Amino acid sequence: MAIDFTLTNAQRRLQRVAREFANDILAPLVRAADEDPDPQRGFHAIKGAYVESYKLGFATGFIPKKYGGGGISNVDLQVVVEELTAIDPGFATILLVNGLALMPLVWFGSEAQKRKWLIPATSDPRAEYLAAWTVSEPSGSPGGTANFDGAAPYPAGIALTATHDKKNGEYILNGRKFWPCNAGGWDLKGADVNVCIVRTAPKSGGTEGLSAIIVPRGTAGVHYEQPISKLGHRLSQNNSIVFKDCRVAEENVFAVGQGDLVINKAFTWSGPVAAIAAVGVARSAYEYALKWAKTYTGGGDRPIIQHQAVAYTLAEVAMKVEACRAFAWKAAHYHDQNNADGHAVGPMAKVFCSELLFDAVFQAMKAVGVNALDRTHPLERYLREAAVFPLYDAGNIGMQMRKICTVMADPRFDPRAIANSEPTPFYKSPP
Template sequence: MSIDFTLTSEQKKLQDTARQFAQDILAPVIKAADEEQDTQKAFTMMQTPYQEAYKLGFAMGFLPKEYGGGSVSNIDLQIVAEEITAVDPGFATILLVNGLALMPIAWYGNEEQKKKWIGEATSDESCNYLAGWTVSEAAGTPGGTANFDHPGKHPVGIGVTAEYDKSNGEYVLNGRKYWPCNAGGWDLQGANVNVVIVRTDPNKGGKEGLSGMIVPKGTNGVRYEQPISKIGHRLCQNNSIIFENARVPEENVFAEGNGDLIIAKAFTWSGPVAAIAAVGVARSAYEYVLNWSKTYTAGGDKPIMNYQAVGYKLAELAMKIEACRAFSWKAAHYLDQFDSEGHAIGAMSKVFNGEILFNGVFQAMQVMGVNALDKVHPVEKYLRESIVFPLYDAGNVGMQMRKIWGVMADPNFDPRAFMDSKPVEFKKSMEGWTAVTPSE
């Protein structure tokens, strides 16, 4: 079978639709929202574009068709995500976090949970429905999210606890989450639903003691603080959330004892999306600087594009973008083949593209020299956006590299599996690498 990178007519139409949305609806509101100092107001400025994205299927299209979604392939998601992230990756994060939150219910939830929560998300007539992916926690001693699979008991690793109350069949949540996206909702009173990773057994480590918890809006005992003010991705909402004896019915628990697998697979699914987001941002930086270099003379007698130093830098960046797009598509195609079970290659694409293209955006700025610092040009924003990629999704060094390492360390790992498109089963034994110090 031949390898063909040509978009089908349907994919080309999808690309055109996404590009038109990004340029005509999203782009006009980005500059003012990015400069807005009130982080919640900046987020709410995205509500109208979000509603249009929802109507187009960009907010929930990746969810299973049998529950109202579009069953959009990971490859088709790449096409849409690149066009939107080329304008603003923070807005794209709002859309895609719906998948991080709700795809775990599709993978691990029971039939009743799938029908209720995914069906609700895909049938919102107001087109405002938001799902929060509520995993991350503040760094501390102990603390942080990257060590979610640490074998130590609470409070090591995930710190939010969910104690079962037998008297009324409820779980009681206590603790704090920090950094989750979409969790506060448009009114800072909560997303329509938050999928929260909690410690259901404080005496067990991260491989046995974690579970998924579906927390709907209006749950008593949940408090949302002002969203975090960030360098980049300013238009997505990152929250600090306080749980104080918040009660959730037991039917809202899923993947009990396997919350670690939820985290691992969700951040696998998002890996190629983060990878193509890096492509989108770098593409915008490259295209802007390429056009600028064809007219700017720097006081000379011809545009700087005529000089070798400029030509070589831009040529190198163009090559990096093409290579990284191919890697994104390869990883997405692999996930399509194996129901998103591509933990190593998903992480590889995220790590490689994010770090290569962060440097690539700075490379474009070097062509402009000191002019790149002038905010009349958009390249300083591209740099701020690109710095996010190596740091989020529990970070490249924090979690993604550990995941790749864990897969590779398995005695049965086939180093040609990705080249030959063979499945690689992810096992709990692949978790926890470097989570334990040598002395332990």
Template sequence: MPVDFDLTAEQKRLKYTSREFAREVLRPASILADALVDPQEAFQAMRPVYRQAAAQGMHTMFLPKQYGGGGASNVDFLVAIEELCAVDPGFPTILLVNGLALMPLLWFGTEEQREKWIGRAAADTSGDFLAGWAVSERGGTANFDHPSPRAGIQLMAEHDRSSGQYVVNGEKHWPCNSGGWDLRGADVSLCVVRTDRARGGKEGLSAILVERGTAGIEYEVIDKMAHRTCQNVTMTFRDVRVPVENLVAAGDGDLLINRNFTWSAPIASMAAVGLARGAYDFTLKWAKTYTGGGSSPIIHHQAVGNLLADIAAKIEAGRYLCWKTAHYMDQFDGQGHALGGMNKSFCGDLMQSVVTDCMRVVGVNALDRKFPMAKFYREAAVFSLYDAGNLAMQRRRTWGVMADRTFSPDTFVDGDPLQFARSMEGYGTLGERG
């Protein structure tokens, strides 16, 4: 069978339906929201867009049909994400984080947890349901799998056996969606916690489902320079009580983190590609009409033509690596950790340079806020930093897999399965290896 990069007829329909939604619904709302001074007001301004997205099933399209979701493949989701992010990458992050909160229940949750939360999310067509993903902490969590219990995740969940509850204390910094539309909490937030004070990151971590309205949590919105159409908060937990049946992945929180960021890696990568493509779309039209004071459009100048050729090539290369990664994950569920890490690092870093090159073509007018280039530039800075930052977690996950004796340079070329194991964790953490 030949290598095939063709989209199916259904995927092409999804592409153009998503493009129409992005341009007609998302664009005008995101322009207004991005300009709002208050970050929570900016997030709330996107709620009508979220409602329309929910009516089309976008907010749960990646969840399995068994629980009422759309049953979309990883590749399908990327097709939609590229179109949305070409207009605004903040809003699709809301959709992505629904997945980061709920997908782990498929891998580590109980059937009761899946039916309750995935079923509830999928049943929502009005755009009310919101799920949060809380892993990052103020002190940094890149070394979540550090062998010392005093490093990495420090949000503590202690089991109170007398009440059958976990008592949670500490802080999460940067959780997305978790504050909810009204800062009273998302419907549910999946929080990575330390459940064993005496063990390191490979044994002492778990996750816990924190429901909306749970007492003892404060939410403070983070004011960001970009991705202003999604919400990030600081969550402070003070003797927060959570039922024991809300525990997920007991002692396997490290594996949950790795698998979650593997699932999201091609999505975040395609978000970067989509943003770069949005900048390229504008720049190409600009180059075909703007003369720079000369007698013909600047695209006829060799320097501009050469730079545009490089820009286009980088976007094509990034897109196909995203498709390859998503296709591999569709074939081998729960694998692709190294490929995902490579994808996220490559696209997040490369697409930032693409946007900068687009600005060079547009010239000083790129700084004028009436054009979209200034926003593209701000947004591009996000991709190497968020979703398991490229400098730390993403490259380190790739490194750990490559160091394993089972890895071969032909693994991904040949499409062979490669199961992720705990022995691949811990690379780069102080004290784990000399």
């Protein structure tokens, strides 16, 4: 039978290594880093754990073996991410963003660009390499990036401009970015590379005027401001960045005029990863609440799990966790079969699981009761972390739902394609 949810021996080993790393190396650092009021200091506090994760291959395992990566499948990635996010999803986001930044080079870069930028990413002797996916911009009127592919020209959508100086063989960048993860690096002097989405044709709309460009660490004209202090995912770093007459070699540009497709595919690839991340957090909340319910009596003479209201509540949470894991695995498997072109199922998994599991975490808190608010217990942190999932990674309302609907509205869309693992291409415009 083709359908089999049994992990292979190799996947079980991967799961065991990821779980041991998460429990033994990452977990002891999480509480202090999460509670540190200085987000950069909290981010830097987990650098040692990141170094160890890099050595294990978690930071670049998704890169093809040809360029020094692990060449793991999307399903393999699911196994690792669930274990990491069960301890802390902010830390796992650092690794995810390496993929958001570097996988576009795998899909859209030239062979020369892949060798120049991917091989150093997978062979850093320091094991500190960070890549940043630098897309989001400050809110305003206009502002933000949710409608990056709209018909409006500059300054709507992507407002970081890249003017081509053909005489000197450079692009000159001017503008701001807001929210990119990893961008400031360990010392706020920049990640090893920032893969930026820029507007190379200011008079064109988002489907013609956007491109991608690689800004390496040390490039003049880039200023990294203090990271944003966030509700959740506090172990990951989100930056405010100013570009002023920043000159980048023209050989660093790729996907010219196709930047919208780069954004769409990157956030399609990350959809199942965000979905399984939500599973990891909800799993931890469920297991904590279940253990509590089996020992806590609530002032009665028996554990509260023996009361139907509590048992039913936790049973519903358990069902949601299992259903969402299956959906995340399905989407990842689809990506493995279709070159990460699951432009409907990837966002579907992300939206469905992130929305459902936020509620699951809150239900677990209700089973525990008022003690869930006590910060000596982890449940309030799980709720803060769960609140991030519907909002980040191309927010559910901002981008992901719109992409699902765009794919479905196309006359070429086959509603049975996802069930059959057949392609559901994403096109710039209908035929």
